[in-house]
Amino acid sequence: MADELRINDRLTIPGGELRERFSRSSGPGGQGVNTTDSRVELSFDVGSSPTLPDWMRERALDRLSGRLVDGVLTITAREHRAQLANREAARARLAALLADAVAPPPPARKPTRPSRAAKERRLEAKRRQSQLKRGRGAVGE
Incomplete structure (x- = not known):
């Protein structure tokens, strides 16, 4: 793929590091679901990506x-009938997941x-709860 994937303002993954596989999907689509490869598997090698700096990779x-x-x-991604829509959904999910993964940890409480x-x-x-419970005792005690 030639286009790149923007993760955040400092990180953009080149399209050459992304791998896409297409296969037949279950779900909506009628008879077309048996003939079109609309399911998308998008893979990114986090461990050996030259784009990620060492600290970000770790x-x-x-x-x-x-x-x-x-x-x-x-x-x-296989929730849409169209392959293009599934490709966009997979890319959006990958970008969100990587953005969360490389974000700095929140400040300590x-x-x-x-x-x-x-x-x-x-x-x-x-005290009020204690009074309430004490008032529930058996009659005559």
């Missing part, structure tokens, strides 16, 4: 480890303490 391999087979990420008013509200709610 991050992607780590985060996508459950989806990779020998370092290759494969996306399947800064620990906070509950305010005095929050502590008082919690204790008051516990």
